[in-house]
Amino acid sequence: MSAGARVGPGLYRGWWIVAAGFVCTLLAIGGTTYSFGLFVTPLSEEFGLSRADANGGFIFLLVGFAVWAPIVGRLLDRLPARSVMIGGAVLFAIGFTLIALAQSPLIMGLAVLGPVSLGTVACGALASNTLTARWFRAHRGRAMGVLAIATSAGGFVVPPLTALLMAQLGWRGALGALGLIVLVVVTLCVGLLVRDRPSDLGLEPDGAAAAASPAQAPPPERSWSTGALLRNANFWLIAWGTGILLAADQALLASMIPYGVDAGFGAQRAALLVSCLTFSAIFGKLAIGMLADRIDKRWLFTAVAACNLAFLLVLLSAPGFVPLMVACCVIGLAIGGTYPLWMTLTADCFGSTSFGAVMGTMNFVVMPFSIASIRFIGEVFDRTGRYDLAFQVFIGTAFLATALIWRVRLPRQGAGSSRQPGGRDASGAAPDRDEGPALHAEAVPGLSKE
Known part of the structure; x- marks a missing residue:
């Protein structure tokens, strides 16, 4: 077992992957799905939108998730996960900045449909679950159960933070600040903790030592088109x-x-x-x-x-x-x-x-x-x-x-x-x-x- 396989006494490195994914998912989902409602009233007042029209931004977000998820999924299987996740955080910040500067609801909607939804998919739950599936097998349910909590935790942590930022900076300033926070925190977590596969550290899933010979190694998993x-x-x-x-x-x-x-x-x-x-x-x-x-x-x-x-x-x-x-x-x-x-x-x-x-x-x-x-x-x-x-x-x-x-x-x-x-x-x-x-x-x- 390599020196980096375990961090701390007896702690399998995969749990640090889960921790990084937890934080990234919490911020990505909390900053979009759970915080969206905070911006409905100020958007309606500033642009004279009906509540139904303002809520249309949430539909744009869901459609964006659906459109980008297959593409990001393929990228996660072919490129280093760290690159995809950090790239997603950059897009997330760009999207929030575009919305903060936009003077048209149409531009805002396109920003949600494009960089915001793409960035959320790339640095959030899809990427985190993909990594967890690689690092765990026997304890996969437990690891994914812990990671699943992140979406709910995002609803507790991020909306109050967003509301505080709005009170101090206004809704546009809050969007810019939230985008920057996500960019910095995700980049640090991913850069310091995330590794693509346990084999990068000479491990099998769940922390088992890598096989001494090819005959002892488990058969490779299938790649799906x-x-x-x-x-x-x-x-x-x-x-x-x-x-x-x-x-x-x-x-x-x-x-x-x-x-x-x-x-x-x-x-x-x-x-x-x-x-x-x-x-x-x-x-x-x-x-x-x-x-x-x-x-x-x-x-x-x-x-x-x-x-x-x-x-x-x-x-x-x-x-x-x-x-x-x-x-x-x-x-x-x-x-x-x-x-x-x-x-x-x-x-x-x-x-x-x-x-x-x-x-x-x-x-x-x-x-x-x-x-x-x-x-x-x-x-x-x-x-x-x-x-x-x-x-x-x-x-x-x-x-x-x-x-x-x-x-x-x-x-x-x-x-x-x-x-x-x-x-x-x-x-x-x-x-x-x-x-x-x-x-x-x-x-x-x-x-x-x-």
């Missing part, structure tokens, strides 16, 4: 299953405060419901991530979907504030598990060699579900004055998502995702047997298990 991914049933099953459930979760989060206000709880207590749901989801991400190393991930996904369904039933019952707050605290523990299960299922089925490309392409499939669900729940309320129909539809989608995930063919226990044709598993097409239910390529008509 876009065409092979699109012909693979597991790709579509994971994308549709997790995408549908994540979309419902995001629609519920976006509507929880209006739901609480309409129920007569008041804005402050309604906001407390979101805080309880988000905070409990942090622990849920960590718990599900740890369990994912020990339990069939399809069963875990079923449990998460069941909790999602239970929460929807609670909402349909129009409960009082205290019962609803208890439900947010308890059921939110499991709802937070969808994201780490998405990451670990994908890594198990497709390996780490092309993880960036796989996740980037999958993001392009998943993102429209989120956009459509947020639009759908708003349309339901506008037409009926209630959210009940949307909740009922989401109950149905929870069942559909679970059914799709149970069609996923997992690699055999201990087989990983590394074997090549001649002894291939779920990542390399046509595994010879599955420890889960008997599944076949017919899970998605017309698709192969390539």
Whole structure:
């Protein structure tokens, strides 16, 4: 084992990779997805925009994420991750500076669609999860569970910082300062801590010593082309299953405060419901991530979907504030598990060699579900004055998502995702047997298990 393999007494270097990814994801997601709402009012006032038009910037951000993710994923598989992530931080800062200087909403929208969304994808969650998939295998669920917390933590840390900057510098100055903070912190974290692969330090994933001879080394993992991914049933099953459930979760989060206000709880207590749901989801991400190393991930996904369904039933019952707050605290523990299960299922089925490309392409499939669900729940309320129909539809989608995930063919226990044709598993097409239910390529008509 090389001298740089472990940092400190007994600490595997991969955990420092997770720490760097945590900070980068916290800043990238916290500075965009969670802080966006702070700029809606000043933009509306300065440019005379309606709230709907101002909120259109968030749609631009989501579309940008979907467009750039496949490209960034391929770059992460072909170029040094440090270069991609630092380049992303530079683009992030440039985009925020352009918005701060722009005198036209159109220029601002193009900046969000271009450098801001591209920079966020390149230095945030996609890059961090790609690195984590390379550095961990046996403890991949735990590592990705920790990393998944970063998106929620970003919602706690960055918006208050942004609000403070806005109070001191105005909204334009705050954008420039936030872009600079992200550039400096990400560059330092990535430059000091990130290394592409454990093999760079003479290690195998999880800190095992590198094999003494080629015969002892595990077989190389498969590299996936876009065409092979699109012909693979597991790709579509994971994308549709997790995408549908994540979309419902995001629609519920976006509507929880209006739901609480309409129920007569008041804005402050309604906001407390979101805080309880988000905070409990942090622990849920960590718990599900740890369990994912020990339990069939399809069963875990079923449990998460069941909790999602239970929460929807609670909402349909129009409960009082205290019962609803208890439900947010308890059921939110499991709802937070969808994201780490998405990451670990994908890594198990497709390996780490092309993880960036796989996740980037999958993001392009998943993102429209989120956009459509947020639009759908708003349309339901506008037409009926209630959210009940949307909740009922989401109950149905929870069942559909679970059914799709149970069609996923997992690699055999201990087989990983590394074997090549001649002894291939779920990542390399046509595994010879599955420890889960008997599944076949017919899970998605017309698709192969390539």
